[in-house]
Amino acid sequence: MDIERERGITIKAQAVRLSYPLDGLEYQLNLIDTPGHVDFNYEVSRTLAACEGAILLVDASQGVEAQTIGNLHLANENGLIIVPVINKIDISHAEPERVRDEVVEILGVEPEQVLFCSAKTGEGVKEMLAQVVSRVPPPRQHEDDILRALVFDSTYDPYRGVVTFVRVVSGKLQQGNEISMMGEGTRAQVDALGYLTPDMEPAESLGPGEVGFVATGIKDISKLPVGDTLTSFPVGATSPLPGYRRPKPVVFSGLYPVNNNDYETLREALAKLRLNDSAFTHEPETSRALGFGFRCGFLGMLHMDIVRERLEREYDLDLIITAPNVVYKVHDKSGKTSMVNNPSEMPPANEVVKVEEPYVSLLLITPGEMVGPVMELCQNRRATYLDMKYLSSNRVEISYLMPLAEMVAGFYDQLKSRSRGYASLDYELAGFREGPLVKLDILIQGEVVDAFSTVVAKDTAHARGKELAGRLKSNIGRQLFEVVIQAAVGGRIVTRETIPARRKDVTAKCYGGDITRKRKLREKQKAGKKRMKMVGKVELPQEAFIAMITREDGGS
Numbered sequence: 001m002d003i004e005r006e007r008g009i010t011i012k013a014q015a016v017r018l019s020y021p022l023d024g025l026e027y028q029l030n031l032i033d034t035p036g037h038v039d040f041n042y043e044v045s046r047t048l049a050a051c052e053g054a055i056l057l058v059d060a061s062q063g064v065e066a067q068t069i070g071n072l073h074l075a076n077e078n079g080l081i082i083v084p085v086i087n088k089i090d091i092s093h094a095e096p097e098r099v100r101d102e103v104v105e106i107l108g109v110e111p112e113q114v115l116f117c118s119a120k121t122g123e124g125v126k127e128m129l130a131q132v133v134s135r136v137p138p139p140r141q142h143e144d145d146i147l148r149a150l151v152f153d154s155t156y157d158p159y160r161g162v163v164t165f166v167r168v169v170s171g172k173l174q175q176g177n178e179i180s181m182m183g184e185g186t187r188a189q190v191d192a193l194g195y196l197t198p199d200m201e202p203a204e205s206l207g208p209g210e211v212g213f214v215a216t217g218i219k220d221i222s223k224l225p226v227g228d229t230l231t232s233f234p235v236g237a238t239s240p241l242p243g244y245r246r247p248k249p250v251v252f253s254g255l256y257p258v259n260n261n262d263y264e265t266l267r268e269a270l271a272k273l274r275l276n277d278s279a280f281t282h283e284p285e286t287s288r289a290l291g292f293g294f295r296c297g298f299l300g301m302l303h304m305d306i307v308r309e310r311l312e313r314e315y316d317l318d319l320i321i322t323a324p325n326v327v328y329k330v331h332d333k334s335g336k337t338s339m340v341n342n343p344s345e346m347p348p349a350n351e352v353v354k355v356e357e358p359y360v361s362l363l364l365i366t367p368g369e370m371v372g373p374v375m376e377l378c379q380n381r382r383a384t385y386l387d388m389k390y391l392s393s394n395r396v397e398i399s400y401l402m403p404l405a406e407m408v409a410g411f412y413d414q415l416k417s418r419s420r421g422y423a424s425l426d427y428e429l430a431g432f433r434e435g436p437l438v439k440l441d442i443l444i445q446g447e448v449v450d451a452f453s454t455v456v457a458k459d460t461a462h463a464r465g466k467e468l469a470g471r472l473k474s475n476i477g478r479q480l481f482e483v484v485i486q487a488a489v490g491g492r493i494v495t496r497e498t499i500p501a502r503r504k505d506v507t508a509k510c511y512g513g514d515i516t517r518k519r520k521l522r523e524k525q526k527a528g529k530k531r532m533k534m535v536g537k538v539e540l541p542q543e544a545f546i547a548m549i550t551r552e553d554g555g556s
Contacts, residue, residue, distance in 0.1 A: 002313070003306060003309055003310065003313070009035065009036075010033065010034070010035040010036065010040075011035055011040060011306055012035075012153075012277075013032055013033060013034045013035070013044075013046075013047050013152070013153060014032070014033045014198065015030070015031070015032045015033075015153070015165055015196050015198075015211050016030075016031050016032075016033075016196050016197065016198045017029070017030055017031075017195045017196060017197055017210075017211065017212075018030075018031055020129055020133065022129075022130055022133055027133050028210075029129070029132065029133075030167070030209065030210060030211040032047045032050065032051065032152075032211070034047045034071075036065075036067050036068075036071065040279075040299070040302075040303065044071055044074055045074055046152045046153075046226065046227060047152060048074055048075055048078045048080060049078060049150060049152070049241075050150050050152045050167035050211070051078075051080060051167075052080065052081065052136050052137055052138075052139060052140070053080050053081035053082070053083060053132065053135065053136030053137075054075045054080045054081070054082055054083070055083045055085055055128070055132065056068070056071070056072060056075070056082050056083065056084045056085065056103075056107075057085050057087045058084070058085070058086050058087065058099055058102075058103055059086075059087060059088055059099075060086050060087060060088045060089045060091070060094035060095060060096045060099055060116075061088060061091055061093050061094050061095065062424075063095070063098065063099045063102050063392075063395060064099070064102040064103060064106060064365065064391060064395065065365055065424035065426075066363045066364060066365045066397075066424040066425045066426035067424060067426050068106075069106060069363060069365075069397075069426060070363070070426035070427075070428070072106065072107070081135055081136050081137065082107065083115070083128070083131055083132055083135055083136065084103050084107055084109065084113065084114045084115065085114075085115045085116075085117055085124075085128055086099050086100060086103065086114060086115070086116050086117070087117055087118065087119055088118060088119070088120070089116050089117065089118050089123070089124070090118040090120055090121050090123065096116055098392060100114045100116075101392055102391050102392050102395060105391055105392070106391070115127060115128050115131060138209065139169075139208050139209025141170075141208065142169065142170030142171075142208070144170065144171075145170065145171050145172070146170060146171050146231065146232065146235075146236060146237050147168075147170065147171030147172065147173060147177070147179070147230070147231050147232040147236065147237070148168075148169045148170045148171060148229060148230075148231055148237050148241055149166040149167065149168045149169060149173055149206075149214075149229070149230040149231075150166060150167045150169060150227075150229060150230075150241050151164045151165070151166050151181075151224065151225070151226055151227065151228050151229070151230055152165055152166070152167060152226065152227075153165040153226060154224060154226055156272055157215070160191070160192065160215040160217065161215065161216065161217050161218050161219045162215075162216070162218050162219070162220075162223070162224045163213050163214070163215045164213065164214050164215075164216075164224050164230070165196075165211070165212070165213050165214075166206070166211070166212065166213070166214055166230055167209075167210075167211045168206045168207060168208055168209065168210050168211075168212075169208065169209075169241060170208055171208070171232065172205050172206070172207050172208075173190065173193060173205060173206045173207075173212075173214065173230075174190070174193075174204065174205040175190050175191075175192065175193055175204060175205070176189065176190060177189070177190045177232060178232065178233040178234070179214075179216070179230055179231065179232060179233055180230075180231055180232070180233040180236055181223070181224060181225070181228045181229070181230060182228060182229040182230075182231055182236075182237065182239075182240045183225065183227075183228040183229065183240060184222075184223055184224070184225055184228055186218065186223040186224060187233055188216035188217070188218055188223075189216060189217075190214055190215075190216060191215050191216055191217050192214075192215040193205070193206060193212055193213065193214045193215070194212055194213055195210065195211065195212040195213070196211070196212065196213065200213055214230070222271075228240070229241045248429075249279070249280060249281050249296075249297025249298055249299060250297075250298075250299060250300070250326060250327070250358065250404060250408075250429065251297070251298045251299070251300055251301065251303075251304060251324045251325070251326060251404075251408050252295060252296065252297050252298070252324065252325050252326065252327065252341040252342065253295075253296055253298070253304055253321055253322050253323070253324045253325070254285060254287065254290070254293050254294070254295055254296070254321065254322035254342075254451060255270075255282075255293055255294050255296050255308070255311070255319055255320075255321055256287065256290040256291060256292070256293030256294075256319065256320045256321075256322075257293065257317060257318065257319060257320075258318040258319065258320055259318065260291050260292060262317055262318070263291075263292050263293075265315065265317060266293075266294065266311070266315075266317055266319070267284075267294070269311055269314070269315040269317060270282045270294060270296075270311070273307065273310060273311065273314075277307065279298075279299050279303065280296055280297055280298050280299070280303065280307055281296065281297040282294040282295065282296045282297075283295050285342070287322075287344075287450055287451050288449075288450055290320060290322075290451055293320075295341070295342060297341070298324075300408070301324065301408055301410075301412060302412075304321070304324060308321055322451045322452075323451075323452065323454055324408050324409070325341060325342065325343055325405070325454065325455065326341070326357065326358055326404045326405045326408060327339055327340065327341040327358065328340045328341075328346075328355055328356065328357055328358075328437070328455060329355070329356040329357075329432050330346065330347060330352060330355050330356075331352070331353045331354050331355070331356075332347055332351050332352055332353060333351055333352075333353055343439055343440075343453040343454050343455050344450035344453045346439045346453075346455065348490075349438065349439065349489075349490035349491075350490075354434050355434070355435065355437040355455070356432040356433060356434050356435070357403050357404070357405055357432065357433065357435050357437060357455075358403070358404040358405075358429060358430075358431070358432055359401055359402065359403055359404060359429075359430045359431060359432070359433050360401075360402055360403075360404050360407060360427040360428065360429055360430055361386075361399065361400075361401060361427060361428050361429075361430045362378075362383065362399065362400040362401070362402045362407065362425060362426075362427045363397065363398075363399055363425065363426045363427065364378075364397070364398045364399075364400070364415070364423060364424070364425050365391070365395060365396070365397050365398075365423065365424050365425075366395075366396055366398065366419050366422060366423035366424075367394055367395065367396070367419070367422050367423075368390075368393075368394045368395070368396050369394075370418065370419040370420070370422060370423060371388075371396055371398070373418040373419065374398065374415065374418055374419055374423055375398065376418075377411075377414055377415060377418055378398075378400050378402065381402055381403070381406035381407070381411060382402065382403055382406055382457060383400040383401065383402035383403075383406070384400060384401040384402070385398075385399075385400060386399040386400055386401055387399040401430060402427075403433075403435065404429070405455065407427065412425065435457065436457060436458040436459070437455050437456070437457060437458065438455070438456065438457075438458050438461055438489050438490065439453060439454075439455055439489070439490070440453065440454050440455070440456050440461055440464060440465055440468075440487060440488070440489055441453050441487070441488045441489075442465075442468060442469070442472070442485070442486070442487055442488075443484075443485070443486040443487075443488055443493075444472075444483065444484070444485055444486075445483060445484060446484070446486075448488075452468065452472075454468075458489075461487075461489050461494060462494045462495060464487075465487025465488075465489070465494045465495045466487065466494075466495040468487060469485045469486070469487050469495050469496070469497040470497060472485050472497070473485055473497040473498075473499055476499060478499055478500065478501065478502040479499070479501065479502065480501060480502055481501050482498060482499065482500060482501045483498070483499040484496065484497075484498055484499075485497045485498070485499070
C-alpha cells in the first residue's frame with residue numbers, strides 16, 4: 001500500500017507460502033507478516049489464532065518497545081512457540097548485545113536462543129528459518145477429518161466477489177465443496193481456491209495447517225465475516241474454532257462528505273473498506289451542521305487517520321472528520337444506564353446522576369533521561385501511577401492507569417515530542433470508572449454546533465473551552481458581520497471569543513461636506529450588518545474541524 005511505504009509502517013497482515021529445503025527434506029512454511037503498532041493489534045490477534053509459532057522481531061537500534069511486550073503477551077495467550085530475533089544488525093548505530101539483554105530479560109530465555117539477522121543483507125536469515133523449522137511444531141492433527149478453517153482476512157475482487165483468506169485446521173478444503181460459515185450461516189460453493197506465493201496460485205485442495213484463499217462468488221461483503229469458522233455442508237463441525245477475539249472500537253468520530261451528493265459513494269466505500277478492515281464500525285448519523293454522514297468506531301487515533309486517508313485516496317472522496325470521542329456509561333435519574341459515544345446525545349446535566357468513562361492500562365518504555373518529562377505528561381492527563389522498572393541501564397518501563405479520552409486526545413504525539421521520538425506505548429482496556437465529567441458545547445452565533453461538542457473533566461472545562469474557542473477563531477475567516485464563539489457547560493457560558501466583522505469604508509467617497517452625511521452612511525451600514533447578522537450563515541472551513549481534533553498541552 002502507498003500509505004505503508006510513505007509512513008514506513010505495516011497496516012495490513014500479508015500471508016505467503018514458502019518452500020524451504022533443509023537436511024534433504026522440503027518443508028512448507030506458511031508465514032503471515034503482521035503490523036506492530038498498537039492500533040493494529042486486531043491484525044495480530046487474528047493472525048496468532050491461525051499459527052503455531054511466532055518470530056518476535058526486535059529492532060537492533062530501537063530495542064524492546066511497548067508494542068513488543070503487548071504482542072508477546074498475545075502470543076503467550078495463544079500458546080505459541082516464540083522465536084526471538086534481533087533484526088537490522090547491519091546499521092551503523094545498532095546495539096545487538098544491549099538489545100539481546102533486554103529480550104532475555106522479558107522472555108526469560110537463554111542468550112544463545114536469541115538470533116541475529118539482517119533482512120537487508122540476508123545475514124542470519126537461513127539460520128533463523130532453520131530454527132523456525134526445529135523449534136515450531138507442525139500443525140496439530142484434529143481428532144476427526146471434519147473441515148474447519150479460520151477466516152483471518154478477506155478482500156474484494158470485482159469478478160470473483162469476496163475472496164477470503166483461511167487457515168485450514170482440520171479436514172480438506174476442495175474445489176466444488178459445499179461450505180457453510182458457522183457464525184453468519186452463509187452457504188456457498190467453492191469456485192476457486194489456492195495459496196499465496198504471494199501471488200494467488202490455484203490449487204485443487206488445501207489440507208490441515210495450510211493457508212490459502214477461497215472464492216465463492218458471493219458479492220455481499222457481510223456474508224463472509226473475518227473471524228468466522230468455515231466448515232463443510234450439510235455435515236460439518238458443531239462448534240466454531242476458539243482463539244479469535246473480535247476487536248472492540250474504542251474511539252468514535254463522525255465522517256461526513258464535503259459534498260452531500262457523495263453520501264452514497266461514502267456508504268459503499270465504507271462497506272468495501274470494512275471487508276479487509278473489520279475492526280472499524282460505521283452507522284448512519286445526521287448533524288445539523290454537516291448534514292448526512294456516518295458515526296465510525298476505531299481502535300485508536302492512527303487507525304482513524306489511516307481509514308480516513310484510505311477513503312480519500314482509494315475512493316476519491318473529500319471528507320470532514322469530527323473530533324474523536326470515547327464511549328461513556330451514563331446513569332440518569334430514572335435509573336437507566338446508556339452507552340453514549342456521541343457527546344451530542346448526552347442527556348441534560350440536570351438529568352445525569354453520574355458518568356463513567358473507560359480507562360486503559362498504559363505501558364510506556366522510554367530512555368532513562370526522558371522519565372521526568374514523560375511522567376509530567378501523564379500526570380497532566382489525569383493518569384494514576386502504578387509501577388516502574390528498569391529493563392536495562394537506560395531503558396525504563398512505566399505503568400499508568402489513564403482515562404482513554406485523555407490518551408486519544410493527542411497523547412501519542414506529545415509523548416513522542418517529549419521523548420524526542422524514543423518512547424513507545426502499549427495499552428489495553430481496564431474497565432469503566434466514575435469521573436467528574438461534563439459536556440462542553442461550542443456555540444457559534446448562539447447555536448450549538450453538535451460536531452464540536454465534547455466531554456471533559458469538570459475542573460478543566462474552562463481551559464479546554466477557551467482553547468477550542470481560540471482555535472476556532474483563528475481558523476474561521478472574517479465575515480461581513482461580527483461572529484461570536486462561545487463555550488458552554490450545562491447552559492452556562494464559560495468563555496467567549498469574537499471575530500470582528502470585515503469592514504468596508506463607506507465614507508471613502510466623501511471628500512468633504514457636513515459630518516451628518518458620513519454619519520448617515522455609517523448608520524445605514526450598521527443597519528445592514530445587523531440585518532445580515534440575523535439571517536447570515538457562518539462558513540466553517542474544513543481546517544476548523546481538523547483543528548478541533550488535535551490537542552496542545554502547555555509547555556510542549
